[in-house]
Each structure stands twice: as structure tokens, then as C-alpha cells.
Amino acid sequence: MTTIGILGAGRVGTAVARQAMKAGYDVKIATAKPAEEIRMIVDIVTPGAQAVEASEAASQELVILAVPLHKYRTVDPELLAGRTVIDVMNYWAPVDGVIADFEQADLGSSEVIQQYLAESHVVKSLNHIGYHELEEDDQPSGAQGRRALALAGDDARSKAVVAEFIDRLGYDAIDAGPLAAGRAYQPGTDIFNGSHSAEQLSALLEAALQPSHV
Numbered sequence: 772m773t774t775i776g777i778l779g780a781g782r783v784g785t786a787v788a789r790q791a792m793k794a795g796y797d798v799k800i801a802t803a804k805p806a807e808e809i810r811m812i813v814d815i816v817t818p819g820a821q822a823v824e825a826s827e828a829a830s831q832e833l834v835i836l837a838v839p840l841h842k843y844r845t846v847d848p849e850l851l852a853g854r855t856v857i858d859v860m861n862y863w864a865p866v867d868g869v870i871a872d873f874e875q876a877d878l879g880s881s882e883v884i885q886q887y888l889a890e891s892h893v894v895k896s897l898n899h900i901g902y903h904e905l906e907e908d909d910q911p912s913g914a915q916g917r918r919a920l921a922l923a924g925d926d927a928r929s930k931a932v933v934a935e936f937i938d939r940l941g942y943d944a945i946d947a948g949p950l951a952a953g954r955a956y957q958p959g960t961d962i963f964n965g966s967h968s969a970e971q972l973s974a975l976l977e978a979a980l981q982p983s984h985v
């Protein structure tokens with residue numbers, strides 16, 4: 772895969788776009804607006820990325836979903852059917868407002884997104900690194916103390932695609948398990964609040980995913 776799609780051209784979407792291009796990917800990026808309306812800003816903020824309609828960004832095998840969580844229902848699930856979707860979104864009530872869908876204690880935000888995108892393979896990742904850090908903390912594979920990022924999802928093939936993507940972005944990819952395991956690195960958790968090597972992240976995930984915690 773050489774081309775990725777990104778839905779959302781805000782802080783996270785544009786940071787992922789630049790980092791992905793640095794890693795050699797071609798990037799198609801979209802917002803809810805017509806491509807023509809964002810072309811100029813995309814050329815300035817993410818030079819080299821192609822501003823497209825949301826339908827074209829969503830037609831790539833790997834799509835990064837980087838819209839504000841409270842707007843998730845403005846994304847058309849049909850466009851993403853069959854795709855691997857990295858859900859970078861976080862539920863943060865002070866910003867998003869209280870959203871009943873995400874107040875269910877027994878369901879992580881990405882599990883709610885998976886229910887909405889029922890025909891897609893949702894993988895939770897890139898949510899626990901600041902958008903500004905994404906372009907600063909990358910290191911080549913094998914570097915001492917390389918920062919690690921978790922991924923969780925229910926489809927093995929999609930997780931392999933995402934793991935390769937994370938590695939190419941400059942981070943160790945740690946498989947946390949099924950999508951429900953993503954609750955271990957939502958806002959408010961130790962993992963969310965820090966920066967960790969693969970060894971540290973694996974230990975934190977193991978502790979957080981003890982049966983009594985999930």
C-alpha cells in the first residue's frame with residue numbers, strides 16, 4: 772500500500788499527513804468541505820498531500836479518521852465499508868460536550884465507532900500521542916528507547932496493516948489485543964498520559980488489561 776486516506780485536516784490529520792509523506796506514503800486528505808475549498812490550505816500546511824473529496828479519501832485501503840469525536844455521525848459509514856480505519860479520536864467531554872454514546876462505562880469510544888462503522892475494520896491507535904509529538908518523537912526501527920504506540924482491533928489483517936504503518940511513521944507498534952483493549956489507553960489512563968518504550972508500554976498494557984480491569 773502506497774496511498775493512505777485521511778478524513779480530517781485539523782491538528783492531528785495534518786500531522787499524520789506530513790509524517791506519512793515523510794515515510795514515503797502518498798496522502799489523500801479531506802474534510803467535510805468540497806476539495807476545492809481546502810486545496811490552498813492543504814498545499815500550505817501539508818505540501819505534497821492531495822486535497823480530495825471525503826469519498827476519495829475514504830476509498831483508500833487504510834483511512835485515518837481524525838475528525839472531532841462529536842462529529843463522528845457526519846462521516847458516512849458506507850464510504851468506509853471494507854476499509855481499515857485507524858480511529859485516532861478521543862472522547863473528551865470538556866471539548867466534545869457530554870455525549871451519551873460515549874458515557875457507557877463498559878464500552879470504549881472506539882467500540883462505539885466500530886458499531887457505527889459496522890462494515891469497516893476499526894483499529895484504535897495514534898490517539899495517545901500529541902499531534903505535535905508525532906513529528907518529533909519518531910525514530911528509526913531498532914533505535915534505543917524508541918517510542919511505542921498501542922493498537923487494538925478485532926481484525927488481524929487490519930492490525931498488521933496498521934502495525935506496519937506505525938513502524939514506518941517511526942514508532943514501535945504494540946498489539947494490545949481486541950478493540951476492547953483500547954480502553955487501556957483512553958484519556959485519563961497512565962498510557963494516555965505518558966510516553967513509553969515498547970517494554971514500558973507492554974508492561975502497562977499487561978497491568979491495565981488484567982481481567983479485573985477490563
Ligand SMILES: NC(=O)c1ccc[n+]([C@@H]2O[C@H](COP(=O)([O-])OP(=O)(O)OC[C@H]3O[C@@H](n4cnc5c(N)ncnc54)[C@H](OP(=O)(O)O)[C@@H]3O)[C@@H](O)[C@H]2O)c1
Nearest residue numbers: 779780781782783802803837838840845860861898901902
Ligand atoms: N490534539 C491532539 O494532540 C490529539 C492527539 C490524538 C488524538 N486526538 C483526537 O483526534 C481528533 C481530531 O482532533 P483535531 O485536534 O485534529 O481536531 P480539529 O483540529 O478540530 O480538526 C478536525 C478536522 O475534521 C474535519 N471534519 C469534521 N467533520 C468531518 C467529516 N465528516 N469528514 C471529514 N472531515 C471532517 C474538520 O474540517 P471541517 O469541519 O472543515 O470539515 C477538521 O479539518 C479528536 O477526537 C481528538 O480528541 C487529538
